[in-house]
Amino acid sequence: MRSPLHEWTLEPQEAMALQRRLASRAERRDRIDEVHHIAGVDIGFEDDGETTRAAVVLLAWPGLEVLEEVVHREPTRMPYIPGLLSFREIPAALGAFERLSQRPDLVMVDGQGIAHPRRLGVASHLGLWLDLPTLGVAKKRLCGKHGEVPAGRGEWTPLIDRRRDEDPEEALMDEAGRVIIGAMLRSREGVKPVIVSPGHRISQATALEWVIACLGRTKLPEPTRLADRLASRRGKAFTSEKRQGDISYPSRPRHDR
DNA sequence: GCGACAG
DNA sequence: ATCTTGTCGC
Numbered sequence: 694m695r696s697p698l699h700e701w702t703l704e705p706q707e708a709m710a711l712q713r714r715l716a717s718r719a720e721r722r723d724r725i726d727e728v729h730h731i732a733g734v735d736i737g738f739e740d741d742g743e744t745t746r747a748a749v750v751l752l753a754w755p756g757l758e759v760l761e762e763v764v765h766r767e768p769t770r771m772p773y774i775p776g777l778l779s780f781r782e783i784p785a786a787l788g789a790f791e792r793l794s795q796r797p798d799l800v801m802v803d804g805q806g807i808a809h810p811r812r813l814g815v816a817s818h819l820g821l822w823l824d825l826p827t828l829g830v831a832k833k834r835l836c837g838k839h840g841e842v843p844a845g846r847g848e849w850t851p852l853i854d855r856r857r858d859e860d861p862e863e864a865l866m867d868e869a870g871r872v873i874i875g876a877m878l879r880s881r882e883g884v885k886p887v888i889v890s891p892g893h894r895i896s897q898a899t900a901l902e903w904v905i906a907c908l909g910r911t912k913l914p915e916p917t918r919l920a921d922r923l924a925s926r927r928g929k930a931f932t933s934e935k936r937q938g939d940i941s942y943p944s945r946p947r948h949d950r
Numbered sequence: 951g952c953g954a955c956a957g
Numbered sequence: 958a959t960c961t962t963g964t965c966g967c
Binding site for chain 3: 736737738741773926
Binding site: 735736737738773774775776778779781782803804805808809810814815829831832833834835836888 | 954955956957
């Protein structure tokens with residue numbers, strides 16, 4: 694997948710064309726080895742968006758202890774355009790992964806996997822570049838429809854979309870020819886559901902299983918929650934470079950997100 | 951033509 | 958995403 698021809702600064706039209714080509718290579722079937730390490734990824738911005746800050750947290754499975762964390766900063770290359778998010782966030786994410794001492798067996802990304810108009814959300818795109826199993830955990834919907842989401846923790850409802858650039862071999866379709874692109878998961882009672890969708894080398898069912906397995910008492914699963922905190926300016930004063938081992942964080946009263 | 955629109 | 962204080966509830 695790694696190709697020097699893949700420019701990260703592209704015109705919207707070119708970026709969309711590239712997404713269509715890459716989407717056909719994103720696998721929706723499980724191709725995961727034994728999971729011992731799970732990584733959480735999230736991106737933040739500084740200086741009015743001039744700088745992109747990528748955070749990666751490596752956790753042990755089972756146990757979810759934090760083994761390593763990396764924060765990487767670099768100049769932002771593209772503006773935010775709905776549907777083209779990966780081109781803006783992935784370069785920095787790759788920089789952070791290069792500094793990680795070991796490759797995880799599964800990566801959880803803040804954003805969509807295939808729950809995307811062209812079936813290539815940031816989680817899918819990143820998975821192709823890293824050639825690792827990835828899944829997306831998003832807080833908001835990009836496309837697709839769904840019914841009411843059950844109230845109980847761990848319950849979910851499928852996120853359905855009309856058929857678009859689908860690969861009949863991999864797509865999960867219903868009798869009406871529509872596609873299941875993700876799941877609206879109630880990760881916590883009384884809180885808006887998160888959207889879980891496969892990124893690369895993982896199925897919808899397995900993606901959901903892993904997210905549920907990594908759920909704590911908060912809305913976001915541990916990998917994404919920790920990466921989110923690290924990438925957010927909340928951790929700014931404490932995330933100068935890279936740290937390892939057991940780390941204690943200053944706990945501030947927060948309620949959501 | 952009129953909304954919707956990840957982070 | 959980011960800018961921001963207090964406030965409500967487990």
